[in-house]
Amino acid sequence: MNQRSFSQFSLGVCDYPEHVDEIDWAEHARQQRKLGLTWVRLAEFAWAKIEPSEGTFEWSWLDKAIDVYAKEGLSIVLGTPTATPPAWLISKYPDILPIDENGQVKKFGSRRHYDHASEVYRQECRRIVTLMANRYATHPAVKGWQTDNELGHEGTTVSYGGASEKRFPQWLEHKYGSLEALNQAWGNAFWSQDYSAWEQIKAPNLTAVRQANPSHRLDYQRFCSDMIVEFQQLQIDILRDVCPEHFITHNCVIFSAECDLYKLTKPLDFVSWDSYPIGMLEFFADWESEDVKTEYARTGHPDLVSLNHDIYRGLCDQRSFWVMEQQCGHANWAQYNPIPAQGAVKLWSAQAWAHGASGVIYFRFRASHYAQEIMHSGLLHQNGQPDRGYQEVQSFDPGIFPTNTQNSRVAVLHDYDSLWSYNHQPHNQDLSYWYQFVMFYGALRELGVSVDIIHPTQLKNKRYDLVVSPALTLLTPESAKSVLDVAPYTTLIFGPRTDFRDQYGKAAKRGQFEQLAPIIGGKLINFDSLRPTLQQDVQEEDDSNCSFTASLWCESYDVDSAKVLYSYRQGPLHGQAAVIQYKQTITIGALSKGLIKTIIKEQCEQLSIKIEEMPDGVRVTDCGSHELVVNFNQQRSSWKGMALLPVDYKLIPKVEH
Numbered sequence: 254m255n256q257r258s259f260s261q262f263s264l265g266v267c268d269y270p271e272h273v274d275e276i277d278w279a280e281h282a283r284q285q286r287k288l289g290l291t292w293v294r295l296a297e298f299a300w301a302k303i304e305p306s307e308g309t310f311e312w313s314w315l316d317k318a319i320d321v322y323a324k325e326g327l328s329i330v331l332g333t334p335t336a337t338p339p340a341w342l343i344s345k346y347p348d349i350l351p352i353d354e355n356g357q358v359k360k361f362g363s364r365r366h367y368d369h370a371s372e373v374y375r376q377e378c379r380r381i382v383t384l385m386a387n388r389y390a391t392h393p394a395v396k397g398w399q400t401d402n403e404l405g406h407e408g409t410t411v412s413y414g415g416a417s418e419k420r421f422p423q424w425l426e427h428k429y430g431s432l433e434a435l436n437q438a439w440g441n442a443f444w445s446q447d448y449s450a451w452e453q454i455k456a457p458n459l460t461a462v463r464q465a466n467p468s469h470r471l472d473y474q475r476f477c478s479d480m481i482v483e484f485q486q487l488q489i490d491i492l493r494d495v496c497p498e499h500f501i502t503h504n505c506v507i508f509s510a511e512c513d514l515y516k517l518t519k520p521l522d523f524v525s526w527d528s529y530p531i532g533m534l535e536f537f538a539d540w541e542s543e544d545v546k547t548e549y550a551r552t553g554h555p556d557l558v559s560l561n562h563d564i565y566r567g568l569c570d571q572r573s574f575w576v577m578e579q580q581c582g583h584a585n586w587a588q589y590n591p592i593p594a595q596g597a598v599k600l601w602s603a604q605a606w607a608h609g610a611s612g613v614i615y616f617r618f619r620a621s622h623y624a625q626e627i628m629h630s631g632l633l634h635q636n637g638q639p640d641r642g643y644q645e646v647q648s649f650d651p652g653i654f655p656t657n658t659q660n661s662r663v664a665v666l667h668d669y670d671s672l673w674s675y676n677h678q679p680h681n682q683d684l685s686y687w688y689q690f691v692m693f694y695g696a697l698r699e700l701g702v703s704v705d706i707i708h709p710t711q712l713k714n715k716r717y718d719l720v721v722s723p724a725l726t727l728l729t730p731e732s733a734k735s736v737l738d739v740a741p742y743t744t745l746i747f748g749p750r751t752d753f754r755d756q757y758g759k760a761a762k763r764g765q766f767e768q769l770a771p772i773i774g775g776k777l778i779n780f781d782s783l784r785p786t787l788q789q790d791v792q793e794e795d796d797s798n799c800s801f802t803a804s805l806w807c808e809s810y811d812v813d814s815a816k817v818l819y820s821y822r823q824g825p826l827h828g829q830a831a832v833i834q835y836k837q838t839i840t841i842g843a844l845s846k847g848l849i850k851t852i853i854k855e856q857c858e859q860l861s862i863k864i865e866e867m868p869d870g871v872r873v874t875d876c877g878s879h880e881l882v883v884n885f886n887q888q889r890s891s892w893k894g895m896a897l898l899p900v901d902y903k904l905i906p907k908v909e910h
């Protein structure tokens with residue numbers, strides 16, 4: 254694999270010359286250079302502009318635009334335009350369109366309207382990507398490619414019919430070999446679901462009663478995720494062949510949940526993602542309270558933004574990544590889309606660097622005066638006048654940020670099989686994988702700890718002192734082995750539901766912790782899903798004054814070799830263990846942020862991992878030679894006697910600190 258990373262922190266912008274008059278191009282490129290931008294991303298939705306009808310090509314506008322940016326010294330990332338198959342192509346091959354959960358065909362008229370498994374569409378993509386790659390392979394300003402755009406986003410990973418549904422039985426046959434094995438793996442004895450021919454197996458939607466078999470759903474999700482990986486690989490193969498000097502990346506999305514990003518991003522040179530901190534809190538974080546949403550309405554929440562950065566850095570083994578779309582004004586797609594606070598664009602850019610980004614590309618240069626994103630801002634207003642983000646970028650100097658050499662001692666484990674299994678059967682309408690994950694991650698960040706977020710199988714790449722595993726409910730044998738391998742020399746903290754399911758999504762036959770039994774020292778007795786009006790007190794065994802209130806989820810354990818650290822003080826689990834410890838492994842069964850934070854804090858202290866209680870909205874990130882302190886509050890704050898301005902950051906060399 255052609256691995257690259259960039260040591261110098263640089264900035265750029267997403268631009269759409271095809272949306273503005275040609276007469277404006279030169280001025281836009283000149284403004285971009287004067288802003289200190291060095292990258293521009295182009296053409297990721299431009300298929301119909303390049304090929305307005307089948308076999309008729311209009312390259313001249315893109316040739317000219319590229320030359321205009323090149324003249325100003327900008328380097329170019331081209332998007333393969335496959336997220337938007339043109340109308341003529343859909344008319345010719347309507348079967349390309351995906352099918353929604355209600356069995357309806359999704360129509361042309363927006364974007365991402367294709368089934369990743371469609372062979373016809375894949376062939377069309379090969380054709381356009383080959384033509385585009387050949388045309389720009391040797392242009393000196395073109396340096397890299399973005400495949401498609403936000404693969405799987407906006408609910409487009411899964412198509413419940415068409416090419417996907419047709420291909421699914423083959424995928425299953427390849428995986429299981431026989432129908433007996435599949436029936437066994439899915440537990441099809443239940444409700445007489447056994448299959449006697451591969452073609453009988455369909456997509457898991459519109460089943461007669463509301464829930465399909467969770468193992469069926471899990472495999473369909475895995476299959477659709479694999480289809481995206483295959484779909485992208487076809488493009489990567491062409492680009493590698495035709496443009497061997499160019500880098501290849503892909504722009505993933507906020508809290509991406511539908512596609513296995515560890516698989517999707519593996520063949521890339523580096524990973525990118527699209528950061529919209531305000532929408533991230535408003536639209537994606539449905540677990541956050543109205544108070545939190547109000548407090549951070551104009552900045553986004555620092556932990557939600559950094560969590561995504563840490564995930565994307567982890568996907569490329571801690572090498573640097575890019576933010577391919579950085580919010581730089583109000584967006585248009587959340588329930589509410591406030592203007593960012595003064596300073597937020599600079600703050601987000603600096604925070605991205607602190608968490609490992611080597612490139613921040615703002616979305617977008619000039620606001621569109623037509624179509625779906627009329628209400629979205631850019632660095633320039635629709636009339637071409639600079640908007641607030643423009644002024645901020647103008648005064649942001651990426652040159653002050655040194656090479657980031659962060660090296661965390663703490664890992665947080667993340668995995669898509671667990672995410673899917675958890676969310677298919679949350680057993681409590683207020684719970685989700687991300688809710689539980691954020692509880693543990695947030696506790697670490699509130700304690701000033703910088704972390705790596707990795708897949709369990711990446712544990713073999715680097716030695717960590719503390720490994721926190723918030724919600725690994727499904728462990729494949731490979732993941733379980735990786736965890737067991739590091740257990741003798743690592744402190745491990747597990748959250749509720751850990752190791753509850755086998756690789757097929759079934760509950761483990763011998764009970765929870767079937768695979769991790771040697772390091773847990775106990776077994777599940779029961780789990781209790783609490784409505785929001787119910788709570789359970791949890792008390793420390795050695796100190797009756799120390800107690801916490803758990804909500805939404807409590808599970809209790811029977812110990813053999815483990816020691817009970819906390820137990821329940823009321824309700825059906827009264828007297829049973831809520832937190833247990835065996836050697837250096839702690840298992841937490843009760844959802845209480847205070848409890849989780851206390852346990853993490855004690856373990857960090859024991860391991861001499863530096864912790865410091867951070868004020869609300871203030872966070873510190875270890876960047877190797879420096880620390881970056883960010884203040885996401887719209888009021889002044891202070892940290893260690895240092896004054897922090899509202900919505901601002903400070904880069905602090907470690908020696909002076």
Ligand code: GAL
Binds near residue numbers: 529578584586
């Ligand atoms: C992203 C997408 C962009 C644009 C942007 C608006 O998800 O990649 O094309 O739609 O959102 O915020």
